[in-house]
Every structure is written in structure tokens, then in C-alpha cells.
Amino acid sequence: MFDLAGLRRIKGPCCLGIMDSPVGRLSLIASDAGLHALMFDREREGCESGLGKFPVAQRHPVLLLAFQQLAEYFSGIRTSFDVPLAMEGTTFQKAAWKKLREIPYGSVTTYGAQARSLGRVQLARAIGAANSKNPVSIIVPCHRVVGVGGALTGFGGGLEAKAQLLAHENRVFNFMPTDAVGARRC
Structure with missing residues (x-):
């Protein structure tokens, strides 16, 4: 779940951008330093007052790059992200x-x-706690971490969104072309 304290630590002029995706509406917070946050609607609950300090600015260069890369990810043509990040932790x-x-x-x-x-x-639980504070899910792929035996466990966007992201990646990965020695080309 998104860390509201992390939202309060963001300094400097930031803006909020919103995009629809196959896993629901996503809210992104960016500044000239990079992308600070990517939240699912369910993570916004309880953060609305903190989000009010960020003007909506869909045309900020970092937001435009993040929107483009997320759209490419969801269309199956992007497997990694290089949008600049400004994560607090x-x-x-x-x-x-x-x-x-x-x-x-x-x-x-x-x-x-x-x-x-x-x-x-010995710190698997601490890793889980750290992952749960990941402010930029999808781009920083905490959805790729599962419990023992492959059990789907906590995800800020909800387990249904986690399952959708994993299924999407599995579907795209299995259709990626391979080179002459069988390695996946990304």
C-alpha cells in the first residue's frame, strides 16, 4: 500500500497525472527530478488530502514519458522502463x-x-514490508514477488491487479521472438 508519509516527504514543485490502464486508473506524481509515485485508485483512499497539493498537469515531460512507457508496457511492446525515478525511502x-x-x-x-x-x-518479512512501501509499482515491479509456492500475496493495487499484471507479462513473454540459440529478444 502506498506510504502516505512518503507523499508528505516529496519536496519541490510536483504535479499529478492520471491515466486509465487495463488494471484500473493510475495516479502518477512527478517533478523535474523524476517520477515520485504511481498509485492505484484503491491506494488513493486516505491520500486524497495529500494529493490535493499537487496540481493536475498531464503534459509534464516526466509524466508524458511515464504515460508513454506504461502504454507500451500494457500493449506488450515494452518489457522494462527507463523513466527517471525520484523515490523516497x-x-x-x-x-x-x-x-x-x-x-x-x-x-x-x-x-x-x-x-x-x-x-x-533472515529478512524475508522485512523485504515484504519494504516492497509494500514501493511508491512506483508496475515500473518497479513488486508484482513479480510472490509467496512460497507461488501464492499471490499483498499488492497495493489488490491481488486481482497483481494477477492481471503477471498474466499479461506471461502472455507477452511466451510470444516474444527468440534468437538462433533460443534466447528471448526484448
Whole structure:
């Protein structure tokens, strides 16, 4: 779920952009520094007063780039994002979010595996807590982390949206062309 405290920490002039997507309406907050947040409608509940301080500006360059890349992702032609990010979080959260960006498109991992990749084998629950504060879901793909045995667990956009994102990636991944040695071309 989106961290309202993170919304309060955003400094400087920011703007709000809204787009419709196959998984529902998305609200994005951006500044010249990058994309600060991407929220599902259900995450906006309780944040409305904080969002009121950001003017709606659909034409901000960072928002336009994010809208374009998200549209390409949902149409199946983009498998990674390079929109600039300006995410606020603790050192541990930022390390967890960096690992999220390393999960290959069309793949999933577990909280335990993510903890091991950080050399913090005993901190699977802490990884889950850090992932839950990811302010830029989809772009920083926390939806690719599942529970033991592949169980769908917490996601700010809801489990239905998480399942839709994973199904979308699986469908696109399975139709990606391969090169002569069978490697996927992205």
C-alpha cells in the first residue's frame, strides 16, 4: 500500500497525472527530478488530502514519458522502463526496490529469494514490508514477488491487479521472438 508519509516527504514543485490502464486508473506524481509515485485508485483512499497539493498537469515531460512507457508496457511492446525515478525511502527500502528492478520480465521470485539476493537471508518479512512501501509499482515491479509456492500475496493495487499484471507479462513473454540459440529478444 502506498506510504502516505512518503507523499508528505516529496519536496519541490510536483504535479499529478492520471491515466486509465487495463488494471484500473493510475495516479502518477512527478517533478523535474523524476517520477515520485504511481498509485492505484484503491491506494488513493486516505491520500486524497495529500494529493490535493499537487496540481493536475498531464503534459509534464516526466509524466508524458511515464504515460508513454506504461502504454507500451500494457500493449506488450515494452518489457522494462527507463523513466527517471525520484523515490523516497530508507536505505534498506531503496536496496529492496533496486532488487525488484532486477527481476526479469515474465518471471517471479519470492520474498525469501529477494532477501537472499541482498545477503539478508533472515529478512524475508522485512523485504515484504519494504516492497509494500514501493511508491512506483508496475515500473518497479513488486508484482513479480510472490509467496512460497507461488501464492499471490499483498499488492497495493489488490491481488486481482497483481494477477492481471503477471498474466499479461506471461502472455507477452511466451510470444516474444527468440534468437538462433533460443534466447528471448526484448
